[in-house]
Amino acid sequence: MxxxxxxxxxxxxxxxxxxxxxxxxxxxxxxxxxxxxxxxxxxxxxxxxxxxxxxxxxxxxxxxxxxxxxxxxxxxxxxxxxxxxxxxxxxxxxxxxxxxxxxxxxxxxxxxxxxxxxxxxxxxxxxxxxxxxxxxxxxxxxxxxxxxxxxxxxxxxxxxxxxxxxLKGGVKMISRTVDCPHGEGRIGEPLSTIQDANPHTMIGSYPRYVDGKYSTQIVVRGRDKDLVDAAHATVEAMVAEISS
Amino acid sequence: MxxxxxxxxxxxxxxxxxxxxxxxxxxxxxxxxxxxxxxxxxxxxxxxxxxxxxxxxxxxxxxxxxxxxxxxxxxxxxxxxxxxxxxxxxxxxxxxxxxxxxxxxxxxxxxxxxxxxxxxxxxxxxxxxxxxxxxxxxxxxxxxxxxxxxxxxxxxxxxxxxxxxxLKGGVKMISRTVDCPHGEGRIGEPLSTIQDANPHTMIGSYPRYVDGKYSTQIVVRGRDKDLVDAAHATVEAMVAEISS
Known part of the structure; x- marks a missing residue:
């Protein structure tokens, strides 16, 4: 035990x-x-x-x-x-x-x-x-x-x-970052849907406001490389679709 | 004292x-x-x-x-x-x-x-x-x-x-509500500007998602009726402008 x-x-x-x-x-x-x-x-x-x-x-x-x-x-x-x-x-x-x-x-x-x-x-x-x-x-x-x-x-x-x-029982957390050229307002809803579909990853978004322009850094974290990669790819595709 | x-x-x-x-x-x-x-x-x-x-x-x-x-x-x-x-x-x-x-x-x-x-x-x-x-x-x-x-x-x-x-030293808090037909994504930035310009009120936004549609309830709270009324009017004007 x-x-x-x-x-x-x-x-x-x-x-x-x-x-x-x-x-x-x-x-x-x-x-x-x-x-x-x-x-x-x-x-x-x-x-x-x-x-x-x-x-x-x-x-x-x-x-x-x-x-x-x-x-x-x-x-x-x-x-x-x-x-x-x-x-x-x-x-x-x-x-x-x-x-x-x-x-x-x-x-x-x-x-x-x-x-x-x-x-x-x-x-x-x-x-x-x-x-x-x-x-x-x-x-x-x-x-x-x-x-x-x-x-x-x-x-x-x-x-x-x-x-x-x-940490005891701790494992290396894998993290991958997507630089998103939009504010949180535009990506909040699709990002929330992606989080729900990827429960074994943690998806965080960190807004930035530089030179009068909003952007967001999106970080996908998890213990399983394949699951993190899959969620990361989905986030990238979402950002690309919004940007196109 | x-x-x-x-x-x-x-x-x-x-x-x-x-x-x-x-x-x-x-x-x-x-x-x-x-x-x-x-x-x-x-x-x-x-x-x-x-x-x-x-x-x-x-x-x-x-x-x-x-x-x-x-x-x-x-x-x-x-x-x-x-x-x-x-x-x-x-x-x-x-x-x-x-x-x-x-x-x-x-x-x-x-x-x-x-x-x-x-x-x-x-x-x-x-x-x-x-x-x-x-x-x-x-x-x-x-x-x-x-x-x-x-x-x-x-x-x-x-x-x-x-x-x-x-509460000791407590006063009645006055609150006024604006029903906003938009999600937080569209009003987040202007609302934040209004909050900064109205430091003696607290402006909260409470998102709702009903029948596939996002909306937000915006609540302005404060101790001073005139200040609450002024902030409330500014929020209403902002929502009207976005809706027009």
């Missing part, structure tokens, strides 16, 4: 509780873990308050196999997740040498000053392992069973892809 | 944690309470498990001025919010006489049998006051500072309107 693998999520951020930003990470993580065969058992949304974060992380990390946090790892003063998670573990919060090197190289490449506030993005709990961020370099980190991720959905999602193969 | 009025929310339902249903209530309640001047401080999403619901309600009701729950008050076996909240208060869970009368009248009117499972929707904690449900009759209830509401967004929202005038 296989052991049930469980998880909890902590969403960190005043902007979610005030309503200014609408959370999109809970739904994504819920789908993602279900797809991996991991049971998401509880979610807490807490404010940018160290004690609240410490209490949530400590209540959940002993109770579930994994904890995932999102939010609060940026460069500003109210990004306090790294020190809060460190406090939960009663461990020092440090500038992780590997993260410092990654960010230093990144800012040198962009010919941008690597300021003290940008260095905040290299902070982790002492002893943590980095979680790769293929979108914007600044990494997340894992300490014991707690995974600390960004709040920006696209980055959080890429971090989940980095984490997935390391 | 006025006292800060705080709140927490408990979202109840396996379907949210599995990803099958995407929560839309947290964002709504966050906006709504911000508009009333009440600080939403914490949200917990828990499964359909009595102990988990009891733990969440008891952890939050002593800590914040108000607790709002959504979900788990329907007629099926997994709707266990009424008995769980009762257990949290160590009070009996009863069929509330007033709720029974409301539902009995409703089902008589519809010439539909008032079955045992439908009677489940009349359950409340003993001593609770009902929360009116103008959408589908089956009420929510309040016991001390805990407000038990439906999970269906449209019903939950109507219940918030019923509750608002009873």
């Amino acid at each position: 296989s052991q049930t693998v469980t998880a909890a999520m902590v969403v960190i951020g005043d902007e979610i509780l005030s309503g200014r930003t609408k959370d999109r990470n809970v739904g994504f993580v819920a789908d993602y873990l279900t797809n991996l065969g991991i049971d998401l058992k509880e979610v807490r949304i807490v404010s940018d308050d160290q004690q609240d974060i410490v209490d949530a992380v400590n209540a959940l990390r002993h109770r579930y196999t994994y904890v995932f946090t999102s939010g609060g790892i940026g460069p500003t003063h109210d990004d306090i997740t790294a020190e809060s998670v460190s406090a939960a573990f009663n461990l020092p919060c440090i500038h992780h040498p590997e993260a410092m090197a990654l960010l230093e190289a990144r800012y040198a490449e962009m010919d941008t000053e690597f300021t003290e506030s940008r260095k905040r993005m290299a902070r982790t709990t002492k002893g943590a392992e980095l979680i790769e961020n293929p979108v914007s370099v600044a990494p997340g980190f894992r300490i014991e069973n707690v995974h600390v991720m960004a709040g920006v959905p696209k980055i959080m999602q890429a971090m989940m892809d980095s984490i997935a193969p390391t | 006025s006292q800060t009025v705080t709140a927490a929310m408990v979202v109840i339902g396996d379907e949210i944690l599995s990803g099958r249903t995407k929560d839309r209530n947290v964002g709504f309640v966050a906006d709504y309470l911000t508009n009333l001047g009440i600080d939403l401080k914490e949200v917990r999403i828990v499964s359909d498990d009595q102990q988990d619901i009891v733990d969440a309600v008891n952890a939050l009701r002593h800590r914040y001025t108000y607790v709002f729950t959504s979900g788990g008050i329907g007629p099926t076996h997994d709707d266990i919010t009424a008995e769980s909240v009762s257990a949290a208060f160590n009070l009996p869970c009863i069929h509330h006489p007033e709720a029974m009368a409301l539902l009995e009248a409703r089902y008589a009117e519809m010439d539909t049998e008032f079955t045992e499972s439908r009677k489940r929707m009349a359950r409340t904690t003993k001593g609770a006051e009902l929360i009116e449900n103008p959408v589908s009759v089956a009420p929510g209830f309040r016991i001390e500072n805990v407000h038990v509401m439906a999970g269906v967004p449209k019903i939950m929202q109507a219940m918030m309107d019923s509750i608002a005038p009873t």
